[in-house]
Amino acid sequence: xxxxxxxxxxxxxxxxxxxxxxxxxxxxxxxxxxxxxxxxxxxxxxxxxxxxxxxxxxxxxxxxxxxxxxxxxxxxxxxxxxxxxxxxxxxxxxxxxxxxxxxxxxxxxxxxxxxxxxxxxxxxxxxxxxxxxxxxxxxxxxxxxxxxxxxxxxxxxxxxxxxxxxxxxxxxxxxxxxxxxxxxxxxxxxxxxxxxxxxxxxxxxxxxxxxxxxxxxxxxxxxxxxxxxxxxxxxxxxxxxxxxxxxxxxxxxxxxxxxxxxxxxxxxxxxxxxxxxxxxxxxxxxxxxxxxxxxxxxxxxxxxxxxxxxxxxxxxxxxxxxxxxxxxxxxxxxxxxxxxxxxxxxxxxxxxxxxxxxxxxxxxxxxxxxxxxxxxxxxxxxxxxxxxxxxxxxxxxxxxxxxxxxxxxxxxxxxxxxxxxxxxxxxxxxxxxxxxxxxxxxxxxxxxxxxxxxxxxxxxxxxxxxxxxxxx
Amino acid sequence: xxxxxxxxxxxxxxxxxxxxxxxxxxxxxxxxxxxxxxxxxxxxxxxxxxxxxxxxxxxxxxxxxxxxxxxxxxxxxxxxxxxxxxxxxxxxxxxxxx
Numbered sequence: 001x002x003x004x005x006x007x008x009x010x011x012x013x014x015x016x017x018x019x020x021x022x023x024x025x026x027x028x029x030x031x032x033x034x035x036x037x038x039x040x041x042x043x044x045x046x047x048x049x050x051x052x053x054x055x056x057x058x059x060x061x062x063x064x065x066x067x068x069x070x071x072x073x074x075x076x077x078x079x080x081x082x083x084x085x086x087x088x089x090x091x092x093x094x095x096x097x098x099x100x101x102x103x104x105x106x107x108x109x110x111x112x113x114x115x116x117x118x119x120x121x122x123x124x125x126x127x128x129x130x131x132x133x134x135x136x137x138x139x140x141x142x143x144x145x146x147x148x149x150x151x152x153x154x155x156x157x158x159x160x161x162x163x164x165x166x167x168x169x170x171x172x173x174x175x176x177x178x179x180x181x182x183x184x185x186x187x188x189x190x191x192x193x194x195x196x197x198x199x200x201x202x203x204x205x206x207x208x209x210x211x212x213x214x215x216x217x218x219x220x221x222x223x224x225x226x227x228x229x230x231x232x233x234x235x236x237x238x239x240x241x242x243x244x245x246x247x248x249x250x251x252x253x254x255x256x257x258x259x260x261x262x263x264x265x266x267x268x269x270x271x272x273x274x275x276x277x278x279x280x281x282x283x284x285x286x287x288x289x290x291x292x293x294x295x296x297x298x299x300x301x302x303x304x305x306x307x308x309x310x311x312x313x314x315x316x317x318x319x320x321x322x323x324x325x326x327x328x329x330x331x332x333x334x335x336x337x338x339x340x341x342x343x344x345x346x347x348x349x350x351x352x353x354x355x356x357x358x359x360x361x362x363x364x365x366x367x368x369x370x371x372x373x374x375x376x377x378x379x380x381x382x383x384x385x386x387x388x389x390x391x392x393x394x395x396x397x398x399x400x401x402x403x404x405x406x407x408x409x410x411x412x413x414x415x416x417x418x419x420x421x422x423x424x425x426x427x428x429x430x431x432x433x434x435x436x437x438x439x440x441x442x443x444x445x446x447x448x449x450x451x452x453x454x455x456x457x458x459x460x461x462x463x464x465x466x467x468x469x470x471x472x
Numbered sequence: 473x474x475x476x477x478x479x480x481x482x483x484x485x486x487x488x489x490x491x492x493x494x495x496x497x498x499x500x501x502x503x504x505x506x507x508x509x510x511x512x513x514x515x516x517x518x519x520x521x522x523x524x525x526x527x528x529x530x531x532x533x534x535x536x537x538x539x540x541x542x543x544x545x546x547x548x549x550x551x552x553x554x555x556x557x558x559x560x561x562x563x564x565x566x567x568x569x570x
Contacts, residue, residue, distance in 0.1 A: 056499070062479065087550070134514050414534040415532060
């Protein structure tokens with residue numbers, strides 16, 4: 001069943017089969033470049049178009065038109081001649097554009113002339129008290145179950161947080177007959193004022209009417225509490241209730257399921273491990289790669305497209321995927337570039353798709369208390385390290401995330417910092433009175449996903465490899 | 473906690489959790505099938521033994537770690553179910569030989 005790459009080198013290797021990866025790979029393959037797409041999931045689509053070729057939710061109005069837009073792009077990719085491998089985890093990418101792939105418990109290596117990273121986004125950590133309790137999940141997790149298995153909540157359910165995905169998820173759950181008892185909106189009131197200067201771009205974007213319609217649809221059926229400034233998941237070995245403060249009043253509601261969401265951030269692990277330069281983005285409060293207008297990174301031959309390049313959403317991802325692909329075609333097959341969509345058309349499409357984003361970024365900027373926890377709240381879920389543990393380590397000399405590993409093992413568990421990295425950076429920055437940029441991030445290295453020693457040991461070796469480590 | 477929508481017409485897949493048969497559907501991930509089963513499928517963490525359930529369902533958080541057909545520490549959210557699959561809820565760290 002396990003598929004491995006047919007060749008050992010390709011003109012272009014695209015990592016990730018979400019909107020950006022699909023668009024990029026279809027473009028390079030149509031232009032005649034040998035193209036390999038590697039994707040970790042069972043089918044193409046990434047997160048936003050998850051299970052697009054297999055979803056049991058066949059009534060189109062349930063998931064909405066924006067979801068079904070993905071089907072066309074999958075068709076385009078399949079017709080393009082690109083080689084597509086699903087359930088393939090890329091665990092290494094280096095400056096020589098050599099890529100290590102794990103699939104079905106074995107590893108293979110391929111070399112690329114150009115790499116387009118389209119590893120997308122992951123949900124921003126939401127470290128509230130009790131967020132490790134069984135029954136607390138991300139909104140994205142519920143949406144994944146809904147799209148790929150038509151599963152919806154049927155126990156007392158609370159959705160908490162902010163951002164467009166939260167409302168979309170709520171609407172989808174309701175359309176499929178699922179249960180939502182309450183939505184706790186954590187959007188800060190002052191954000192509405194701060195976002196005003198960006199309002200024109202927003203009201204002229206498709207987000208505006210779609211977003212308003214969705215909020216109306218949800219608010220007609222579910223109690224929504226706004227201005228939530230504190231949040232905690234309570235229970236003993238299982239979620240039992242959610243406690244919150246709104247307008248100075250504390251309330252507790254029984255719940256078996258709490259779905260958290262406060263936006264998404266770039267999934268930087270593979271890019272950072274390849275040595276690509278990143279900077280702290282003050283507006284989106286996350287690390288973003290330093291890119292030229294074509295998506296090229298600081299490492300020659302590697303471009304980044306999609307939400308991994310900075311959060312923009314699906315339409316922006318498709319446009320960036322096409323632009324990065326065009327860049328690869330111009331270098332590797334200049335004659336074929338003339339047949340592609342003209343650069344100025346791509347740039348106009350991108351600019352249109354980006355409209356409204358600044359407004360959303362400012363309006364849904366998560367509040368400090370939901371990003372920077374205190375006391376016994378767990379920060380690192382894998383190694384079970386609390387905010388207090390980290391502050392104690394700072395007090396006795398830990399200067400940044402990498403020193404902190406030696407004190408507390410934060411970021412050294414299987415998720416490799418994906419669910420604690422941003423929190424650790426911001427928490428240490430606050431404690432030390434420095435900027436996140438000065439504090440920095442975990443030094444990430446391959447393998448960026450855990451693989452077994454047995455798998456590493458069975459990797460093909462040259463005589464020189466063996467001599468380098470064998471006892472004489 | 474979760475129920476199947478009446479939209480779902482996929483064929484059933486029979487699998488086993490700690491020896492007990494559960495009905496999954498073709499295309500379910502192991503983690504989704506376990507959550508849909510209604511059984512207590514909480515794992516215990518390797519560090520403190522604290523109970524956990526899947527958190528992200530997209531391959532990021534590793535809170536869905538489970539033993540599948542005798543192999544420990546598999547990410548249940550990334551593995552599709554197959555007929556006759558044997559699942560063990562993992563209590564603590566992966567055991568030697570699993």
